Amino acid sequence: MRQPSVIARRVAAASVSLVVAAGAAACGPKDNDAKGSGGDSTPHKGGTLTVLNSQPQTDFDPARLYTSGGGNVPSLVFRTLTTRNRADGAAGAKVVPDLATDTGRPSKNATVWTYTLKKGLTYEDGTPITSADIKYGIERSFAPELSGGAPYLRDWLTGAADYQGPYKDKKGLSAIETPDDRTIVFHLNKPEGEFPFLATQTQFAPVPRSKDTGTKYEEHPVSSGPYEVVKNENDGEHVLLKRNPHWSEATDDQRKAYPDTIDVRSGLDSSVIDQRLSASQGADAAAVTTDTNLGPAELAKVTGDKDLAARVGTGHFGYTNYIAFNPTVKPFDNPKVREAIAYAVDRSSVVNAAGGSALAEPATTFLPNQKSFGYTPYDPFPAGPSGNPAKARELLAQAGYKNGLTVTLTHSNAKDFATSPEIATALQDALKKAGITVRLQGLEDNDYRDTVHSVKTEPGFFLAGWGADWPSGGPFLAPIFDGRQIVKDGANFNASRLDDKSVNNEIDAINKLTDLDAAAKRWGALDKKIGGRALVVPLFHPVYKRLVGKDVRNVVISDWTGVLDISQVAVK
Amino acid sequence: MSLVEVTDLTVEFGTLRAVDGLSFSLAEGGALALVGESGSGKSTVAGALLGLHHGTGARTGGSVRVAGTDVQAATERELRRLRGARAAMVFQDPLSSLDPYYAIGDQIAEVYRVHTRASRRAARARAVEVLDRVGIPDAARRARSRPHEFSGGMRQRALIAMALACAPDLLIADEPTTALDVTVQAQILDLLHTLRTETGMGLLLVTHDVGVAAESVEEVLVMRHGRAVEHGPVGTVLAAPRAAYTRELLDAVPRVDTRRTGSPATDEIVLEATGLRREFGRGKRAFAAVDDVSLTVRRGETVGVVGESGSGKTTLGRMLVGLLAPTAGTIRYAGAAHTGVNPAVQMVFQDPVSSLNPRRSVGESIADPLRARGEKDEERIRGRVTELLERVGLEGAHHDRYPHEFSGGQRQRIGIARALAADPRVLVCDEPVSALDVTTQAQVVELLGELQRELGLALVFIAHDLAVVRQVSDRLAVMHGGRVVEYGPADEVYDSPREEYTRRLLAAVPALDPELAARRRAARGEPAAA
Amino acid sequence: MSEALVTVEAAGTGSTVPAASGARLFWRLRAQRAALVAAAVVALLVLIALAAPLLTAVEGQDPTTYHPSLIDSARGGVPVGSFGGIGADHWLGVEPQTGRDLFARLVYGARVSLGVALAATVIQVVVGVVVGVAAALGSQWVDQLLSRITDVIVAMPLMIMSLALLAIVPASFPRPVLVTLVIGLVAWGSIAKIVRAQTLSTKGLDYVSAARLSGWRTWQIARRELLPGLAAPVITYAALLVPMNISVESALSFLGVGVKPPTPSWGQMLTAADVWYQAAPQYLLLPAGALFVTVLSLTVLGDGVRTALDPRAASRLRVGTGRKDPAANARADVGQTAGSADVTKKKEASA
């Protein structure tokens, strides 16, 4: 899963433009224009790239990072068994080998995955990287001191559910075998055709046991990538990376590593970042941001300025904002009511609230509109761009609410333009036309999360969003609609409490597929099947628009992350 | 040519004509006193001599020439050259007249440098020189002190030193001794006299106190409502006043040899204080403001308490009425020990301004004791308040007015009425007349006497003015340093004081007779430090 | 003349100011043109806030209806038309992204902003006065305790405590009321300190002693003799508090914990609008201008009231907002040069 801003700096996020949190990364097509603004656009090595960010890199421990490659900056330091393909658009949604020679060799019905490390891999100090280091890196991610990673390892590895990490349990994980220094074998408790995607996560980065300092490791993690950490001040506020002399292009065909140094400055207000990038003064000319999108106000300004417009990169990250229902709460137990709301929704005003047509695309499917997810266009409740209040009234009448209905919509107070008050008020206005009076219940961010993710307190009608951990339908649909993933005493994401045998079985069947294209088609079909039940009302998919400094070249934006890939950027 | 030539001077503030067609002149080296009560315009005249009304919105007419400068026509620049250099002014309140933030020597030096091109160092040296001249001991060191570190008398000396800095031809002294104790006052007046004889500068003295004038000048001009009432040599005016107002003024001045007449004193003791002691502060800084004071007050009698600043007389008064708790000692009222306030023991306060709440009508203030007693009947309250107002010489219709609508004397009457509302048997009067003009003083003292006879009140009369106290007291306590140094029948204490301190005090009282004053001055000799 | 003198002297003692009944206050206020204008503006603002439904009805709009047709969705939702879509239908244009009517939002926002700020000020003043007076009049122990509590309140970072307190209370609690309570209850420290100091200096005055001799109890003295004297400093300070509270309300919105949408408030509008400064300037300028006018007129009015309560302050506090008051100056000059000597003679230094 990937909810934006789990560790959201509420305030930083509060100010305006769409901020994707410290962990969010993942997919998105379309690139064009942003290839450096003048003359020779061939990238060269050298120079300093400045990164202006809103969120500090508070976590720099591979065990604690959530997203694939730990997002942008950590991916410069940590190499993993596999990695995302550093290419524009849809091609960027593919998984490719990194430390390993291939994306993994499945056996035993995709329950055993074997990897072989490339030759000549070393750390920043020149010592060789071994398969045992990768195993140790995964093991330490189970330590409660280093919590924060994704749940898949615990869920998938045989006998890992109660493992507490190598500090308490010296024996280690038996599910991972390292028969020799270059081979590593994973034993899973069920077939998982998408294991190569999982192997892109930073938990799969090597950690030398002798250098492990527990919670202090993040102050200076040992680099296996093209850059090493020279400075990490104030908990990731200011990170300075310089070229790792022991990294070799020969073993890494993904990271280009053009700049000599990378200077990451964070904790900046998002509007300040946009101002600085558009002004492009001094060092800011060679600056990018990995976490701050143009907000509507900046977009309005940028579109009127050709020079600036040429410096905007557009990306699509697989993300869906939607209305979630809890059918155990009246009146949402009645499908007609849910359908009525689906018809009443005015997606154009929601899109406007989210930043306008340039920053959001109306959604009728739960899966993001990208091929790798298995996107299959459908609209079970066709209401047109601004809704169909008449149809909604009709359905309400059928449901027994002739004189309208009053409901409470729960949303968060975070200003993320996703589950935020702006979206809620836009819906409130639209539903009014269908005779539905919406009361707003805005909760503080933490409160909101606790409330909507607990089966005990989950409200009937709330705003939600979901992003994929990797560009595939599996991690997109399963946590939301797999009945076995309903968590009774913890964070639950299956808000609709859907526990349908046929859905569950289909999920299992697709997970067995190692042919990802075939799997994608079936995810798309499953999405369409669930969509007809009106358990959620998809609202929009966000579009990321980001400025780069005027000297920045070789902007590559993949559908996986939706944002430019630092490892490809050149400043000369 | 005379030093000061004032012709037909008028000064108006808005609709108020403060000075109205005044003319006088002062020869070089001469000394003139402007005498008058509050509102007579005398200080306005002093200000006009230095052109201080320029640019304040006041309108002035007539002509003023001082040391060759036409003040009315002078530019700001010319005026600045006159001020301090040719004519210097000594103000009344020496504490507020000096900048609290700077050393005294620096302030004098600043003035000196304005008028000379002297270096900083030379100016400092001059400051020390004049400070030394006015009798500040260890002047070089004390020049570095700030005003609050000086006593009142020393501050007044410092102000005079500032005036001397540029060796002016004319010294204008505006009530230079009003805020001072009598003994200090005598020293300051002596100093002024000496300086005048030594430097030959002219003196224009502004004062409300005829006695002070008698001590210091040759010529006197009595003012009332902005006009000259009488003008002549000091001896003549004081001995044989021609104008009725002058006579009235002189009659009202309390004399230290006026005895108490017609005392209704009895033997019934109403208030008895034994061994009263009051400390302030804690630890090392603790000191006793009042130490081992015992007093008895009988029905119908007046006990006078005199003393200079810091003698502890106000503290004593506050303990007697219960506003302050004694550290040691007891107070017995009508034979029974008593702590805290007691309606039967009331107080008349010194300052007619701060003793009435400016935001409440006087009727409300007077009614306080009645209401506090539980009286609820509005009509009866109003009746009683009207009765009290009339009793103290005001009109019942004044009930709904506010304090600022009254003059000082009237306010003091209101204060008395409020005290009477509690039906007291003892009235402690803390400097009840010291803030009032002499004519008003006499009236208030008269009122208190009447009330005492009528109601059989016992009075404790606290004051610094020996003459006033003598007029009213049956017995007298002289306080010094928190202790009663002499206590006995008033006439005895005045006529044959046993204590040296009492004698000094009496000798310092200004005499109305210039020749007597001169003799006494000679006896005192050159003043020591205040 | 003596009356004038006495007035000056009275003012000089700091707290003994001539009586000011309501009518008298108004009369004095009338003498100051700037204060009158300010009072009129404040009254107008309050009136606008109260009449918000009426005004928007005249305009034919309401603050929450979306007008998607009036904004350019492709350009981030910037209003269509010149000057942010100002026209006969929308007097002040429309809001970017939503097309909601800005005039309606501004006048409804006045309700929340002024309401919250004024109510919070009332709370601060009441708590501050009660604590300050109690500390000044109470025993040493009471004074110590209350002063310490005041210190703690002053020392606590307002913004942080507000963040926490606003998060604790359930969302069902009416938000404007909550914001009011939090601002009111977290920021009364300064006023308590001022009141304590003022009361301490007043309680030594003779008329308070006289009241004690009358037999009044402490709380009766506080009510009759002390509270009226606090009016001038408290009103002056309150006039500063109101704009401060408006700012705090907007800062809380900026931090995301203020009044909740769709309820408009100026602070919220400012917060949402600051980034639109370049693309849609009027969106920012409207709430900013409203805030400026409010603060300016409250400040001027506060000074005016203070001046009316304390004539000697006439020329002191006003910051370039009015002409000199010749009468007050004349009085002061009389006091300076015409012999205040006659009034105050000697006060014994009573230890």
Next chain:
Amino acid sequence: MSGFGGFLLRRAVGTVITLLAVSVIVYVVFYATPGNVAQITCGPRCSPEQVHQVAERLRLDDPLSVRYWHFLQGLFVGQDFSTGTSVEHCAAPCLGESYQTGRQVLDIILGKLPVSLSLVVGAMVLWLLLGVGTGVLSAWRRGRISERALTAVTLAGTATPVFVIGLVLMIVVCGELQLLPFPQYVNFTDDPEQWAWNLLLPWLSLALIEAATFARLTRSAMLETLAEDHVRTFRAYGVGERAIVVRHALRGAFAPVIALNANNVGSAIGGAVLAETLFGLPGIGQELVHAVAVVDLPVVVGMVLVISFFVVLANAVADVLYAVADRRVVLA
């Protein structure tokens, strides 16, 4: 000087009591704040067992009193923390360890303090200059155009929230006019010139908020002094108006300005929270707001205590300065 020693001692004791009271309040308030700390720390997709492990490690399930007791222990005795691979000692005064990052709170604070101090102290200097300057000018040139213009500017500053002023200034000054760099914190020790250059805009934004208050105070204090008797003395001795205004009237405004300044340190820190957030200065305010958002109690308590300490300190310093400025005042 025993009086001064006694004053310091009394102040120190008072400060400790005040700070402890503040810490209790913060503990209670944040204890009641919603948000599952263990879940936030662990990550949103942690299993209930993992969340429980985290809660156990951070002692989140202990009752409030026990947690506060641990806090006090850390403060006065010190504490030990496990990094997983080793044990780390946090010596007294130990403010604990961040729930989120495991770093020692004191280290976090010390890392951020220079930024906040630079911001607040610099802004203070600027608002004093700006406020007192305006005040002097307006007292001197009452009613003239220059006075009114300056007054309007300072009042506009008061009326506009710092995040609006800051952003607009930044867009205009840094973006359009390019007069100043976009603020980015540079260590004073690294490059004092860049330090000041970068902080100028944040200083100005904060100073504009406070300047009007000081202008008003300075003006009123000066006019009050100008109406006082001692000024009349110097006028009567031919001292020029300029010398009177500068030497005497301005001097009289010192003490009240000092007092107000101490009083405003608290609100300035509030403004600094906003300014740090807006300008992206890695100071205490920014960190604190973040810590509040993730209910990182040790960080919140530590930072609030540090801020409160500075407010109390500012008041004590002001008292001393006040006594120095006006020798008539006795420290008590």
